[in-house]
Amino acid sequence: MGEKKCPNCGKWSEWNQNLSDTCEHCGEILAKTDLAFEEKRAAQKKINEEQWVFFIKEDDSDFVKKSKKVGNFFYSLYITIITIIAWLIAALPG
Structure with missing residues (x-):
């Protein structure tokens, strides 16, 4: 368990290393860019598997x-x- 600075409001919130953890102050996702990257990666993996x-x-x-x-x-x-x-x-x- 740790803390992460919110990219939206700039305040520190508790972070459990989950991509879907949200800010305690504004409710924004703390790892928004990481979550978007993982979603894009999963979609690309599915496309690659289906093209096999x-x-x-x-x-x-x-x-x-x-x-x-x-x-x-x-x-x-x-x-x-x-x-x-x-x-x-x-x-x-x-």
């Missing part, structure tokens, strides 16, 4: 859902193999 080629949608047919699960599995396997090879190359002496 193997993203499974609720309205996909069973065949498509299973195909995307298989695709996700093989993609993960591919990335794992590439990572291990890169690690082995980097770990070689000399």
Whole structure:
């Protein structure tokens, strides 16, 4: 627990490190810019997930859902193999 200066009224209020904590004096959100950044980041993350080629949608047919699960599995396997090879190359002496 700590205190944070309100960006709106300039007075100090108790702050529990939550993005939604409000000022005790004016009621303004104390971490307004941080909250806006987190909301923007969450929206961008959702957009990125939905653009992924193997993203499974609720309205996909069973065949498509299973195909995307298989695709996700093989993609993960591919990335794992590439990572291990890169690690082995980097770990070689000399």
